[in-house]
Amino acid sequence: MKFGINFFPTVGPGEKPAGEYFEEALSLVELAEELGYDHVKTVEHYFFEYGGYSPDPVTFLAAAAARTSRINLVTGAVIPAFTHPVKLAGKLAMLDNISKGRLHVGFGRAFLPDEFDAFELSMDESRARFAEGVLACTRLWREEDVVFEGEFYRFGPVTLLPRPYQRPAPPVLVAAAITPSSCEQAGRDGHGLMLVPSISKREKVQEMLGLYRKTYADAAHEPGADEVHMSYNCYVSEDPAEARAKGKQYSQRTNAVMRDAVAAWGERRSSGYAGYEQIVDRIGKADFDKALAENKVLVGTPHEVTERLRTIREWYGDVTISLQVISGNPTHAESVRTMRLFAEQVMPRLAED
Template sequence: MGHALPGWAPAVGGTGCVFCLYSAHEDASARMGFQALRCEGQPALHARTVGDDSVHTAQGGHMEFGCFFVGQRPLLHEQYGDGQQRNPLPIARTDAQVYHDILKSAQLAETLGFDSVWIAEHAFSEHSIISAPHSLLAAIAAQTTRVKVGVACSIVPWYHPLRLAQDLATLDILSEGRLQIGIGRGYQKQEFDAYGMDMAESRERFLEGMDITLKAWRQERLAYEGQFYRFPEVMVVPHPLQHPHPPIAMAVTHSPASVEAAVAHRWGIVTVGSTFFPAAPEADDNLITLYRTHMLASGVAPEELTIIAARNTYVAAREGEAQAFMQPRFQWAGDLARYLRSPVSTLARTGGLRGYEHYARDPFIDPELVQRRGQEALGAIGTPAQVTATIKDLQARHVTHFLCYMDLGGLTYEQMAPAMRLFAEQVIPHFK
């Protein structure tokens, strides 16, 4: 099992908020939307790729490993609810330094033998300064040749779906078929407010956006009349290199509705803390178990499942060294996460935000829920042996892909590189 730090659980859970969620309380129209998407073309859990398909599937004890960079940039002086100032770094970094460190780290990940490199998408806070992820991912693809590349997650409601389809298809071509796609609908209210969007519409915008995006990849010409998007017949170009499209994984962290959507489309799933969160208050099964059960029942073979777990990761040689190094970063990240997630949780408790009802008790910021459900293996922090044991536990829970969330609290390239090397040399070989 994972080795939890005393008092760090809320912060660990908070850092998981890079992924975007569905509500458990979907209505009939949303269910119809899921089914409509499912009927469009032939959904594929794994795309037919240029080259070896085995990178998409963990078989017989084999696990895929990726590096995940969020692009955090702690401010030199910042205050949250308790008025205390915290910054785990002695100095603040520039935006350019954050981006260049990610590029160097991505190249190192390829050299060390990692299977994939992923980046986040967020805007308007130091939690992540990657607000144009497709541009950054194009640079990563240009500076690497082998690793799969992906965004976890592209926040679908923010995009015109034709633009999203074009951007992702272009990335797949430029990366020579190495693109993997993570999708979500967003959870930070300040982001929707800044873009002038009604957050309560995010579910419907997500459904309609994905309907158009999938059709754009499968059809030569497309016209559409929807609730949010209407356009005459247009020629849709370019198309992705992978056919019919790159592999898609949907973020599932809170709700069974997310699992239902992923199963309906035969998408993979991305989890942060949901490995240990029940699928419903009265249920014993967690979301991964729920997903796997329904996928197998629908005829998908176990070796075709894609279950991705992203965890804060840091490896050091000596006992206690990694935990001590990461402690202030977890504290900073937890404070920021509560600040960013609380507005949605508050509105959900009063029924003031349709589609986010499940946030009424947010397991990433509610101390009681975190204490009860969240301490175990929300981070892979420790010696190589400790981290290996944590990941083996996740593997026993049917996780097929492990993403090392490397830059929590604004770690620099110089701070990440030794941990990445140690992970590659002394952890990955146990799973190959």
């Protein structure tokens, strides 16, 4: 298993100025490199305390690239529907060169109605816009004199500059939430996969993962690109009572800001998001103790978290784990402690297995 840090902010000006947030987050990027983590990752969201301090992953990861030399940089994820593919492909190619080939590009559909409204886009078009945006970006990286004739974008012939540092293109991952067909399409296209196991039952995650891996293998893609990332809230302390109490506090804080961000689903319906009208109710019924028992959060002592990850590895195989160590607004010192304890006491034990 490989491990990285996912910077998913759940903070606003009332708790912390943006400049302070970014300085603390970038210091954690440097610590992640020092401690031997595989990657750092960040999201694209707008307006809400749920992710809103990260409207542009590329900007944050460019700053991260300048402070590091080894660690991989992952967009988790950029939203093709919100940016013209010529612009998006160019920004990402720049980041790939600045980082000397450390970029892994995660693409996502987005799911918050307020974001689509602000960009004046129909949510019913999101799947088609996502697929077209990913295709356009990958063609711009891999080909020259590209002529693109899509439903939403038409351009060319153009040759993107700069060309990506990684040839023919950076590794691509796609985000999937609850829709098995998204996993199947990722496997068919030969891309990696990003999942959030906390929002589904274990059996559903295993079904989606099995479908992805079978489709990838059946398509006869080259081995190695079928990387699977899974994100988990993480809080580690050598005091089990503190770990449980603080882990619960910060998980509940994350749920509260997410509930505000998804509130529009209480009245919104979209053919592209079947079942999402239930999301507000599901978040309101979130049960930390149940999530902990089902290994949907990585909270506990180093030993307890190690055992949780051993179980997760039995369920899902050697996936790449992204630790959300800032979500819920722990103190900076607590995030540092979690990262150090995990790197020094959890990662070595798993490597010995």
